[in-house]
Amino acid sequence: MFTIDLTVRNTPFPISVQRKTAEDAEAVYQLILAAMSSGKPEIVELKCEGKTERKIAVRASEISGVQVTQKDSATTASGRPPGFFALTSE
Template sequence: MFNIDLTVKNTAFPLSVQRKTSEDAEAVYQLVLAAMRSGTPDIIELKCEGKTEKKIAVRASEISGVQVSQKDGAAAAGRTPGFFTATVE
Protein backbone atom coordinates (compact mmCIF):
# COMPACT_ATOMS: atom_id res chain seq x y z
CA MET A 1 0.00 0.00 0.00
CA PHE A 2 1.28 3.47 -0.91
CA ASN A 3 0.45 6.70 0.92
CA ILE A 4 0.13 10.01 -0.91
CA ASP A 5 0.45 12.83 1.64
CA LEU A 6 -0.53 16.41 0.81
CA THR A 7 0.84 19.27 2.88
CA VAL A 8 -1.68 22.11 2.89
CA LYS A 9 -0.85 25.73 3.74
CA ASN A 10 -1.84 26.81 7.27
CA THR A 11 -2.72 23.24 8.24
CA ALA A 12 -0.77 21.40 10.91
CA PHE A 13 -1.32 17.88 9.62
CA PRO A 14 -1.08 16.35 6.14
CA LEU A 15 -4.03 15.00 4.16
CA SER A 16 -3.43 11.51 2.84
CA VAL A 17 -4.94 8.88 0.58
CA GLN A 18 -3.75 5.39 -0.26
CA ARG A 19 -3.18 3.49 -3.48
CA LYS A 20 -2.55 -0.23 -3.87
CA THR A 21 0.07 -0.06 -6.63
CA SER A 22 3.08 2.15 -7.23
CA GLU A 23 1.73 3.02 -10.69
CA ASP A 24 -1.53 4.33 -9.24
CA ALA A 25 0.37 6.25 -6.55
CA GLU A 26 2.62 7.80 -9.21
CA ALA A 27 -0.43 8.80 -11.27
CA VAL A 28 -1.96 10.62 -8.28
CA TYR A 29 1.40 12.26 -7.52
CA GLN A 30 1.67 13.53 -11.11
CA LEU A 31 -1.95 14.77 -11.03
CA VAL A 32 -1.31 16.77 -7.85
CA LEU A 33 2.02 18.06 -9.14
CA ALA A 34 0.42 19.29 -12.38
CA ALA A 35 -2.35 21.01 -10.40
CA MET A 36 0.23 22.70 -8.15
CA ARG A 37 2.17 23.95 -11.19
CA SER A 38 -0.95 25.36 -12.86
CA GLY A 39 -1.44 27.92 -10.07
CA THR A 40 -5.20 27.93 -10.52
CA PRO A 41 -7.56 27.55 -7.56
CA ASP A 42 -9.06 24.35 -8.98
CA ILE A 43 -10.29 21.72 -6.54
CA ILE A 44 -8.68 18.29 -6.53
CA GLU A 45 -10.83 15.41 -5.32
CA LEU A 46 -9.17 12.17 -4.26
CA LYS A 47 -10.57 8.88 -3.01
CA CYS A 48 -8.71 6.42 -0.82
CA GLU A 49 -8.27 2.80 -1.91
CA GLY A 50 -7.32 1.67 1.61
CA LYS A 51 -10.41 3.13 3.28
CA THR A 52 -13.00 3.21 0.53
CA GLU A 53 -15.29 5.61 2.40
CA LYS A 54 -12.52 8.24 2.71
CA LYS A 55 -12.56 11.17 0.24
CA ILE A 56 -10.75 14.51 0.31
CA ALA A 57 -11.09 17.70 -1.71
CA VAL A 58 -8.54 20.50 -1.58
CA ARG A 59 -7.74 23.62 -3.62
CA ALA A 60 -4.65 23.04 -5.73
CA SER A 61 -3.36 26.54 -4.93
CA GLU A 62 -3.32 25.67 -1.19
CA ILE A 63 -1.11 22.58 -1.56
CA SER A 64 2.49 23.28 -0.57
CA GLY A 65 3.89 19.76 -0.85
CA VAL A 66 3.15 16.20 -1.96
CA GLN A 67 4.89 13.00 -0.96
CA VAL A 68 4.56 9.34 -1.90
CA SER A 69 5.72 6.64 0.51
CA GLN A 70 5.27 2.92 0.82
CA LYS A 71 3.24 2.22 3.94
CA ASP A 72 4.53 -1.21 4.94
CA GLY A 73 8.11 -0.93 3.61
CA ALA A 74 9.27 2.45 4.89
CA ALA A 75 9.44 1.58 8.58
CA ALA A 76 10.93 -1.85 7.90
CA ALA A 77 13.76 -0.32 5.90
CA GLY A 78 14.69 2.02 8.75
CA ARG A 79 13.44 5.18 7.06
CA THR A 80 11.14 7.53 8.89
CA PRO A 81 8.20 8.99 6.98
CA GLY A 82 8.56 12.61 5.93
CA PHE A 83 10.28 14.76 3.35
CA PHE A 84 13.73 14.26 4.86
CA THR A 85 15.52 12.57 7.73
CA ALA A 86 18.09 14.42 9.79
CA THR A 87 20.70 12.50 11.72
CA VAL A 88 23.12 13.82 14.31
CA GLU A 89 26.39 12.02 14.92
Protein backbone atom coordinates in the same frame (compact mmCIF):
# COMPACT_ATOMS: atom_id res chain seq x y z
CA MET B 1 -0.01 -0.12 -0.02
CA PHE B 2 1.23 3.35 -0.92
CA THR B 3 0.30 6.54 0.93
CA ILE B 4 0.19 9.95 -0.75
CA ASP B 5 0.53 12.75 1.82
CA LEU B 6 -0.43 16.32 0.97
CA THR B 7 0.91 19.20 3.02
CA VAL B 8 -1.62 22.04 2.98
CA ARG B 9 -0.81 25.63 3.96
CA ASN B 10 -1.90 26.65 7.46
CA THR B 11 -2.82 23.06 8.32
CA PRO B 12 -0.74 21.34 11.01
CA PHE B 13 -1.27 17.78 9.75
CA PRO B 14 -1.00 16.15 6.31
CA ILE B 15 -3.93 14.91 4.28
CA SER B 16 -3.41 11.30 3.15
CA VAL B 17 -4.92 8.91 0.63
CA GLN B 18 -3.85 5.38 -0.21
CA ARG B 19 -3.28 3.46 -3.43
CA LYS B 20 -2.64 -0.26 -3.82
CA THR B 21 -0.05 -0.14 -6.61
CA ALA B 22 3.00 1.98 -7.34
CA GLU B 23 1.55 2.91 -10.74
CA ASP B 24 -1.67 4.24 -9.20
CA ALA B 25 0.29 6.17 -6.57
CA GLU B 26 2.50 7.70 -9.27
CA ALA B 27 -0.59 8.69 -11.28
CA VAL B 28 -2.06 10.52 -8.27
CA TYR B 29 1.31 12.17 -7.58
CA GLN B 30 1.53 13.42 -11.18
CA LEU B 31 -2.10 14.65 -11.04
CA ILE B 32 -1.32 16.68 -7.93
CA LEU B 33 1.91 18.07 -9.40
CA ALA B 34 0.06 19.15 -12.55
CA ALA B 35 -2.65 20.86 -10.48
CA MET B 36 -0.04 22.62 -8.31
CA SER B 37 1.92 23.91 -11.31
CA SER B 38 -1.13 25.09 -13.25
CA GLY B 39 -1.42 28.19 -11.08
CA LYS B 40 -5.20 28.02 -11.23
CA PRO B 41 -7.34 27.74 -8.09
CA GLU B 42 -8.81 24.41 -9.15
CA ILE B 43 -10.09 21.79 -6.74
CA VAL B 44 -8.34 18.42 -6.52
CA GLU B 45 -10.66 15.64 -5.36
CA LEU B 46 -9.18 12.33 -4.23
CA LYS B 47 -10.65 9.08 -2.97
CA CYS B 48 -8.86 6.55 -0.80
CA GLU B 49 -8.49 2.95 -1.97
CA GLY B 50 -7.71 1.66 1.52
CA LYS B 51 -10.84 3.15 3.08
CA THR B 52 -13.34 3.61 0.28
CA GLU B 53 -15.54 5.96 2.29
CA ARG B 54 -12.69 8.48 2.66
CA LYS B 55 -12.77 11.36 0.15
CA ILE B 56 -11.02 14.73 0.19
CA ALA B 57 -11.16 17.88 -1.88
CA VAL B 58 -8.49 20.56 -1.61
CA ARG B 59 -7.70 23.72 -3.55
CA ALA B 60 -4.55 23.05 -5.60
CA SER B 61 -3.13 26.50 -4.85
CA GLU B 62 -3.10 25.64 -1.11
CA ILE B 63 -1.01 22.47 -1.50
CA SER B 64 2.58 23.18 -0.47
CA GLY B 65 4.00 19.66 -0.72
CA VAL B 66 3.27 16.09 -1.72
CA GLN B 67 5.07 12.84 -0.95
CA VAL B 68 4.53 9.17 -1.73
CA THR B 69 5.59 6.49 0.76
CA GLN B 70 5.21 2.75 0.79
CA LYS B 71 3.49 1.39 3.90
CA ASP B 72 6.23 -1.11 4.68
CA SER B 73 9.04 1.35 3.85
CA ALA B 74 12.00 1.99 6.11
CA THR B 75 11.26 3.93 9.27
CA THR B 76 13.38 6.19 11.40
CA ALA B 77 14.31 5.56 15.03
CA SER B 78 11.05 7.26 16.08
CA GLY B 79 9.07 4.70 14.07
CA ARG B 80 7.86 7.30 11.60
CA PRO B 81 8.50 7.14 7.85
CA PRO B 82 10.82 9.73 6.34
CA GLY B 83 9.06 12.98 5.52
CA PHE B 84 9.54 16.62 4.75
CA PHE B 85 12.41 18.55 6.30
CA ALA B 86 12.78 22.31 6.25
CA LEU B 87 15.70 24.52 7.18
CA THR B 88 15.30 28.11 8.19
CA SER B 89 18.02 30.69 8.41
CA GLU B 90 18.03 33.17 11.24
